[in-house]
Amino acid sequence: MQPFDAGHEQVVIREDAGCGLRAIIAVHSTVLGPAAGGCRHWVYPDAASAMDDALRLSRGMTFKNALADIPFGGGKSVILGAPQSGGGRRPLSVRQLETFGSWVEELQGRYVTAEDVGISVDDMRVVARRTRYVSGLGTSGLGGDPSPRTAEGVFTGIRAAVRFRLGAGDLQGVRVAVQGLGSVGFNLARLLHAAGAELWVADVAEDRVQRAVEELDAHPVSVAEILAAEVDVVAPCALGGALTRDTVAGLHARVVAGAANNQLASDDVGERLTEHGVLYAPDYVINAGGVISIAAEFLGQADPAWVDGRIAGIAERLEAIFRRADATGEPTSRIADRLAGERLSRAAGDRAAGGRAVA
Numbered sequence: 001m002q003p004f005d006a007g008h009e010q011v012v013i014r015e016d017a018g019c020g021l022r023a024i025i026a027v028h029s030t031v032l033g034p035a036a037g038g039c040r041h042w043v044y045p046d047a048a049s050a051m052d053d054a055l056r057l058s059r060g061m062t063f064k065n066a067l068a069d070i071p072f073g074g075g076k077s078v079i080l081g082a083p084q085s086g087g088g089r090r091p092l093s094v095r096q097l098e099t100f101g102s103w104v105e106e107l108q109g110r111y112v113t114a115e116d117v118g119i120s121v122d123d124m125r126v127v128a129r130r131t132r133y134v135s136g137l138g139t140s141g142l143g144g145d146p147s148p149r150t151a152e153g154v155f156t157g158i159r160a161a162v163r164f165r166l167g168a169g170d171l172q173g174v175r176v177a178v179q180g181l182g183s184v185g186f187n188l189a190r191l192l193h194a195a196g197a198e199l200w201v202a203d204v205a206e207d208r209v210q211r212a213v214e215e216l217d218a219h220p221v222s223v224a225e226i227l228a229a230e231v232d233v234v235a236p237c238a239l240g241g242a243l244t245r246d247t248v249a250g251l252h253a254r255v256v257a258g259a260a261n262n263q264l265a266s267d268d269v270g271e272r273l274t275e276h277g278v279l280y281a282p283d284y285v286i287n288a289g290g291v292i293s294i295a296a297e298f299l300g301q302a303d304p305a306w307v308d309g310r311i312a313g314i315a316e317r318l319e320a321i322f323r324r325a326d327a328t329g330e331p332t333s334r335i336a337d338r339l340a341g342e343r344l345s346r347a348a349g350d351r352a353a354g355g356r357a358v359a
Helices: 047-065 094-106 120-126 147-166 185-195 208-217 246-248 267-273 291-298 304-328 332-354
Strands: 010-016 021-029 039-042 075-078 175-179 198-202 233-236
Touching: 010 047, 010 094, 021 094, 039 047, 039 120, 047 075, 047 233, 047 291, 047 332, 075 094, 094 120, 120 147, 147 185, 147 233, 147 291, 147 304, 175 185, 185 198, 185 208, 198 208, 246 267, 291 304, 304 332
Parallel strands: 039 075, 175 198, 175 233
Antiparallel strands: 010 021, 021 075
């Protein structure tokens, strides 16, 4: 498999054999500011898959931060995890986390890291022993675990999508399938349940499904069948690439709106969704709540209204994209990409003009 290439500014590949750490830091763009994006700890089948993930995720962060209207570019890091017997990842040691922090520090602020899949707030606090360029620590009551804020933004986006496509003023009785019940997925399911939605859920971890059944009256579905459930909304909240030509063909839902990054396995899947009459909420628009919270912490923005206002704005941004897609027939994914690209082009032009010598 050829690694995905999206014109990155810098890609750093590091290994410390002494502590058994391998990581990739991908800086996609610093046009709008430092390249901000979390660190993912995952067991990849090979190094090429890890590189592909880092490149795709960092590009997505550029677009996410651009449309979220925060002063950050896009970046991402992945730590190549080691499998342990019985499944899962071997936990990272203090030495490994500190080593990763030193690698981030060497970039001198071009990249700002935070939590992502497989990394906790406590892990980031260890990373912060070696670098200033880390957020998501929960300092001064700001930031911390971004998962609840990500879920809040996705919930806001689902309400906007349901209102636009289904004409429903609230979520009472709306059927939602949640694929993935990790930190974000379960928080989202809790918000949906409180709003009166009826839930169908799936996860590779059976205990998470059972918890949702007991606490949220959810209907359990197999991982293989969740996307084809007879529901109104599908919310992909696991890893990326869930939406393929085949899975789109099997959708019964009229709305796809979830927290996962890189939900479209390929660009043409956005077109397939439009052809099938499915309203897609572009992932990097709807799932920006967490990075907005991370930005507030790193910038020292102590006013909770700053975060609340930008998360509430997710609905407005999505509705503008939905209206344009409805008017033009274009996929929402393509419109979102173009809007992000336009903002980046304007910023690059402004920066170039600001650095131009005056005769």
